[in-house]
Amino acid sequence: xxxxxxxxLYKLLKSKFFYICMIxxxxxxxxxxxxxxxxxxxxxxxxxxxxSDSDTYYTTGIGPNAYKVVGDGINxxxxxxxxxxxxxxxxxxxxxxxLLLCSDYSAGYIKNTIVIPKYRWYTNISKIVSAFIxxxxxxxxAVFSYLWCIKFYFKSAAIGEVKGLGQxxxxxxxxxxxxxALFIFVCDLTQSKATGISLGVLVSCQLVGxxxxxxxxxxxxxxxxxxxxxxxxxxQSDLMAGMSRSVCKEAxxxxxxxxLVYTTFANIVVSKKDY
Amino acid sequence: xxxxxxxxxxxNNLTKKFEKNFKSSYAVSSVNMHxxxxxxxxxxxxxxxxxxxxxxxxxGLAKPTTGEIHLFGDCNSKNMSYRRLGIxxxxxxxxxxxxxxxxxxxxxxxxxxxxxxxKINEILKLVGLEDVxxxxxxxxxxxxxxxLGIGLALLGGPDVLILDEPINGLDPQGILEIRELLIxxxxxxxxxxxxxxxxxEELSKLVTHYGIVKDGKLxxxxxSEKLKEKCLERIEVKTDNPDKASTVIxxxxxxxxxxxxxxxxxxxxKLDELKEINKLLIKNEVDVDSITVNSEGxxxxxxxxxxx
Numbered sequence: 001x002x003x004x005x006x007x008x009l010y011k012l013l014k015s016k017f018f019y020i021c022m023i024x025x026x027x028x029x030x031x032x033x034x035x036x037x038x039x040x041x042x043x044x045x046x047x048x049x050x051x052s053d054s055d056t057y058y059t060t061g062i063g064p065n066a067y068k069v070v071g072d073g074i075n076x077x078x079x080x081x082x083x084x085x086x087x088x089x090x091x092x093x094x095x096x097x098x099l100l101l102c103s104d105y106s107a108g109y110i111k112n113t114i115v116i117p118k119y120r121w122y123t124n125i126s127k128i129v130s131a132f133i134x135x136x137x138x139x140x141x142a143v144f145s146y147l148w149c150i151k152f153y154f155k156s157a158a159i160g161e162v163k164g165l166g167q168x169x170x171x172x173x174x175x176x177x178x179x180x181a182l183f184i185f186v187c188d189l190t191q192s193k194a195t196g197i198s199l200g201v202l203v204s205c206q207l208v209g210x211x212x213x214x215x216x217x218x219x220x221x222x223x224x225x226x227x228x229x230x231x232x233x234x235x236q237s238d239l240m241a242g243m244s245r246s247v248c249k250e251a252x253x254x255x256x257x258x259x260l261v262y263t264t265f266a267n268i269v270v271s272k273k274d275y
Numbered sequence: 276x277x278x279x280x281x282x283x284x285x286x287n288n289l290t291k292k293f294e295k296n297f298k299s300s301y302a303v304s305s306v307n308m309h310x311x312x313x314x315x316x317x318x319x320x321x322x323x324x325x326x327x328x329x330x331x332x333x334x335g336l337a338k339p340t341t342g343e344i345h346l347f348g349d350c351n352s353k354n355m356s357y358r359r360l361g362i363x364x365x366x367x368x369x370x371x372x373x374x375x376x377x378x379x380x381x382x383x384x385x386x387x388x389x390x391x392x393x394k395i396n397e398i399l400k401l402v403g404l405e406d407v408x409x410x411x412x413x414x415x416x417x418x419x420x421x422x423l424g425i426g427l428a429l430l431g432g433p434d435v436l437i438l439d440e441p442i443n444g445l446d447p448q449g450i451l452e453i454r455e456l457l458i459x460x461x462x463x464x465x466x467x468x469x470x471x472x473x474x475x476e477e478l479s480k481l482v483t484h485y486g487i488v489k490d491g492k493l494x495x496x497x498x499s500e501k502l503k504e505k506c507l508e509r510i511e512v513k514t515d516n517p518d519k520a521s522t523v524i525x526x527x528x529x530x531x532x533x534x535x536x537x538x539x540x541x542x543x544x545k546l547d548e549l550k551e552i553n554k555l556l557i558k559n560e561v562d563v564d565s566i567t568v569n570s571e572g573x574x575x576x577x578x579x580x581x582x583x
Contacts, residue, residue, distance in 0.1 A: 007385040011370070014377055108368030109378075112427050113385045115335040115357035274337035 004126040075160030098196030105191035121267035131180035178258030185266035284310040289342035318471040320488030361433030367424025371413030417444030510542040513564040
C-alpha cells in the first residue's frame with residue numbers, strides 16, 4: 001500500500017494541475033488579503049462600513065466573511081477561517097483530488113497498476129492519504145501566506161491563539177477528508193473528471209447541501225435545523241462561525257462517519273468494477 | 276518446491292455475462308483455455324468475439340461471472356500472481372503529460388523495484404524509446420505509444436505477457452521489431468506470451484499455439500504444428516454431390532478426407548494420384564466441377580472454422 005501511496009505522490013508532484021491549483025489558491029488568498037486590507041483601511045479611517053455594502057467587496061466570494069474578520073480583529077485563525085468560509089480552499093483541494101483520481105481512469109493507467117496491490121481497495125486508501133497531503137500543502141501555504149501578510153501588510157493584525165488555530169485546522173481536516181471520501185467514491189463510480197469537478201463546484205457553493213436539505217425536509221418532514229448537522233459544508237460554516245465544543249463534536253462525528261461510510265462504498269465499487 | 280506447473284494459465288468454464296437494460300448477454304461463455312509455460316499463444320477471432328474480455332479476466336482487470344482462472348497453478352486471485360503478468364490491453368495506459376521515463380517510473384514505484392533507473396533505461400532501449408528524452412507521451416506517434424505500452428508491460432520482469440493487439444498502428448519496420456522483440460523475450464527469458472492480433476499472417480510468424488474464439492466461445496485450441504499439418508497440401512474436389520463422392524473415395528481406400536461444405540471435399544492423402552481420383556469419380560458418375568491440389572493458410576483456416 002505504501003508503494004501505491006508513493007506512486008500517487010509522485011504523480012501529484014509531476015502533474016501540472018497540482019501546481020496550477022496551488023497557484024490559483026495563492027491568487028485567491030492574495031485577492032482576499034487586498035479585500036480585507038481595503039475594509040481595514042475604512043475601519044482605521046473611522047469610516048463606518050455597512051454589511052449591506054458587501055457587494056462592493058465580493059471579488060473572491062468572501063465579502064461578508066471579510067467584514068467578520070475585520071470586526072473580530074484580524075488574526076491568523078480568522079484569516080484562515082475566512083479561506084475555508086469562502087470555500088475556495090475546499091474547492092481547490094477537491095479539484096486537485098478529482099484530477100489526480102480521474103487521470104488514472106482517463107489515461108487508462110489504472111490498467112497497469114490496479115492488480116499490483118494485494119487488495120484493490122488499497123488504491124482508495126492511497127487516495128485518502130493524497131487528499132490529506134493536498135490539504136496539508138494548502139494549509140501550509142495559507143499559514144505562511146497570511147503570516148507574511150500579518151507581518152508586512154496589515155496594520156492591526158496579530159498571530160492570535162496558536163492552539164485554537166491547530167484545533168480548528170484538525171477539525172477542518174476531518175471534515176475535508178469525509179468530503180474527499182465522497183469524491184473518491186463518485187470518481188471510482190463514474191470515472192469522469194467532468195462529474196467530479198462539477199460536484200466539487202456544487203458542493204463548495206453549498207448547492208448540493210441546500211438541495212439535500214430541501215429534499216429531506218420535503219420527503220421526511222425533517223426541520224432544516226436538524227438536516228444542517230448532516231451536511232458537511234453546512235457544519236463547516238458552523239465551525240467557521242465559532243469553535244464551540246458541540247460544533248467541534250458534531251464536525252468530528254460527521255467527518256469521521258462520512259470518511260468511513262464513503263470509503264467503504266468506494267472500496268466496494270473498486271473491488272467489484274471491471275477495468 | 277521444484278513442482279513444475281504444466282500450464283501457466285488455465286481457465287475452467289470461464290464465463291462473462293453482461294447485463295444491459297435488463298437483458299443479459301454472454302461476452303465469454305465456458306472458455307477452457309490451456310497455455311503452457313514458454314508458449315506464444317495467439318488468440319484469434321473476429322471483432323467482438325470476446326478476445327479482449329478473456330484477456331482482461333485473465334489479467335485480473337475484470338471479474339468472471341462464473342468459472343475459474345488458474346495462474347501459475349493457483350486459482351486464488353487474492354495472492355500476488357497478477358504481479359507476474361505484464362499487460363497491454365486495448366490502448367496503452369500512459370499519462371499523456373509525462374515522459375516515457377516518468378510513466379515507467381510510476382509503475383516501477385508501484386511495483387517496488389529497487390534500482391529502477393537502470394531497469395527502466397534497459398527496457399526503454401529494448402523497445403526503441405531510449406532517445407525520446409523528456410518528450411511528453413502525448414506527442415508520441417501511435418507506434419511509440421504502443422512501444423511504451425509494451426515497455427510498461429515488461430517492467431517488473433513478468434513471467435507472462437498479455438498483449439492485446441500490440442502491433443496496432445505500427446509501421447512494417449515497427450511490426451518486425453516488435454516481432455523480433457517478442458521472440459527474443461520468449462526464447463531468451465522464457466516469457467510466456469498471450470497475444471491477440473487481427474494480422475493473422477504476422478501472428479503465424481510468432482505463435483506456437485492458437486486459440487480460436489467465436490461468439491465468446493473457444494472453438495478450437497491447436498498447436499502451430501498441428502495447424503500446419505491441417506493446412507498441408509490437399510486435393511480439393513468441387514462437386515454438387517459430395518455424399519456420393521465421399522462414398523466413392525472411401526471405396527478407393529481414402530479415409531483422410533473432409534466434406535467442407537455442400538460443394539467441397541478436401542482429401543489429405545494420395546496427393547500424387549489426382550488423375551486417378553478424378554477418373555474414379557467420373558467413372559462412378561460423380562459430376563466433378565474442378566479438382567486441384569492446393570494448400571490453406573491460417574487466414575483460410577480461420578475463415579473456414581469461424582464461418583464467413
